[in-house]
Amino acid sequence: MALRYPLMNAYWENKIPDFGKVTVPAYVAAGWNHFHLRGSINGYRKISSEKKWLRVHREFEWPDFYTRQNMEELKAFFDRYCKDVHNGWELTPKVRIDVMDAYDEDYVTRRPEREFPLARTEYRKLYLNAGAMSLEEESPAAPASVSYDGDEGNAEFDYRFEEDTELTGYMKLHAFVEADGHDDMDLFVTVKKIHENGTEIPVTVFDGTAPHPGAWGKMRVSHRELDEVLSSDFQPVQAHRRELKLSAGEIVPIDVEINPTSRLWRKGEILRVQVAGRYLRDEHWIEPLMWETDNRGSHIIHTGGEYESYLQVPVIGPRYDRSKPFVVDEGRHPGHPIF
Structure with a gap:
């Protein structure tokens, strides 16, 4: 079909989902080096779900998914939103990223962030x-x-x-x-x-x-x-x-x-x-x-x-500017700075 229709037309437009209609809780994983990366992050950014989480790692999806830690984490997500088990999943940071360094080493793993792309x-x-x-x-x-x-x-x-x-x-x-x-x-x-x-x-x-x-x-x-x-x-x-x-x-x-x-x-x-x-x-x-x-x-x-x-x-850069005073976010724990 790509050979038949090399340009955008009704055939291709019909395949594009309306991401705004996705409102269910979502746990999105993506690999920095994987060809599904672009679609996964675009999907995370576009869906309307108020309860959505993103974790971006260095691996391909198969070795990442089948690690014990990630299987247990995914089970906790499903327990919370499919079985209504109150297990504290909501405390999971909205965004977590691996910052790669060289070869198989990372500078930091699962670093918590509040959004993607990063506001800073x-x-x-x-x-x-x-x-x-x-x-x-x-x-x-x-x-x-x-x-x-x-x-x-x-x-x-x-x-x-x-x-x-x-x-x-x-x-x-x-x-x-x-x-x-x-x-x-x-x-x-x-x-x-x-x-x-x-x-x-x-x-x-x-x-x-x-x-x-x-x-x-x-x-x-x-x-x-x-x-x-x-x-x-x-x-x-x-x-x-x-x-x-x-x-x-x-x-x-x-x-x-x-x-x-x-x-x-x-x-x-x-x-x-x-x-x-x-x-x-x-x-x-x-x-x-x-x-x-x-x-x-x-x-x-x-x-x-x-x-x-x-x-x-x-x-x-760093999460906060040391040259500026902390600003208290009254919506969070009193005295906790906004970074």
Whole structure:
């Protein structure tokens, strides 16, 4: 059906649930490295249930679900809302997240939060510089461009952190691109963690046997038009209503949604944004590596000057600002500060 109906129409619209009608209690689990991640978190955010919980972890659903702790927790949820057993489930934090570090290690697990995306998120722009192949805090004054083979090449831009930095939430790539020798281009974007010595640091799932490079997004540039209703500043959503093919020499802006993540970069480590015309992953990764792409000729990324290309990242600071006085929330325990 995707081949028959490549654009949004009544057939696809009929498959979209009305999330607002979901009002039952909900326990939503999602894995940072799983292809069900986007739908799970979107579902959690959109349903109208007043009693809803989100837990986001590093694993795939099967090893996560079948751990004793998680099975007992899920049973407690069902006991409370299917059997009316008053077991204190309501005291469970509304949101809990694992913040990944490297390989099979986490910086923190099941950290309690009050919402997702986190209210204290600071969105920062890291500007692409094709002249130095870097990410910078200020947009380069001089325009530059980088070209790579659409089928076999890629472009990589690096940013080195000067302090430990947590990124939790949604990223997006805003870039100016051009197709040289074709009227379309498929882009696969990956945000990686690189050791200060240049070695890639993946995260691993399935008991450390499957390495995953990092948060990712993808776009067919002819489908770059966004849905104005569904899109937000931190999450661009494609409309898929029409194809906008590229003409020779045409440079267009795009906004690529990158699936949410939660990861710590330590001082000296590098964030690398990689752009290619295909998936670049370990051959043992569970998702298919071979896709029918529409790439011919070269891809060109323009930066600097009038082409302010950037990666927007969600920086998470401490829960409260120590320079400001506590504010008492009278609706909670007296004297408890609002963070």
